[in-house]
Amino acid sequence: MTSELASTDGVDLDKETFLIDLIRGLSGTLQDLIGLEEASGMISVVGATIGKNLNDQYRREFKTDKMNIDQVCHALVDLKKRIDGGFRVSEVTGNTIVLVNSACPFGKAVIGRKSMCMMTSNVFGKIAAENLGYARVELEETIAQGDPGCRVVIRLAPSESLDAIDGREYFREDD
Template identity: 50%
Template structure:
């Protein structure tokens, strides 16, 4: 790094909490906040959902390529969803899994403290999870039961693999293969 001085003070020695990751999380927070303020939470969530779907498709393709499969099994879907969040510094863990659904818990958001008060950012999780699950399973429904963004101490996310009575009653977003 080049030594930059102002008034004989080295700027790179200042305790400024600024680096690429924090900067980009701040940019995303600012964009989501402006969207929420200008067009409303529902529309901002919709916009972020589109981005999440694109990213979910890319991530899904990467995992299928590396695992050398054309479709992920349900066990692989659960593992991939947990792994991708771990890679981006989330702390997602599986609370329970059965033939109909997987429930995740999380106490560390990949957006860090930048997610507080920005519930539209949770659409990134919903759409990445929903896209990956649906593209490999044909259908998925994602519910964001608790979120750090809305002020909860942790996240509680359910991914349904089938449209059971429980899934029908749950408030969330549905995803379908190819959509």
């Protein structure tokens, strides 16, 4: 090894960039090999596990066995803020929570990788359902599909009239 190595300052690599590239590559490979729906399902399994872990942490932080709707909203926004997401609660009405987002934690790497949005759906759905009894998460707009931001609607009560709407249902497991 010589002592006169070229500078590596131009290499754009750090742990965060590496992990985002890894997740993007895995999700893209899954989407290409088994299709969007199946890839989303696989990512959903990981999201459910992460959602359970985060739910447990927020419950401990709030010193409660079940968070109320205000605590759930705070947890959803807080967890995304901690990973550089730009989520905020847009409205809470009756049995609906609407969140909007201006920045994806995965940055531009999410574009074209709709399956990565299952992480948000599952984490949000798991936390909402475990605390409020039920959640149907609808990803109405996403940065991944080319929208300028995200709009996530969480319905807290089942409705037959919503069957035609894309969304994923989550049910309480902790009883």
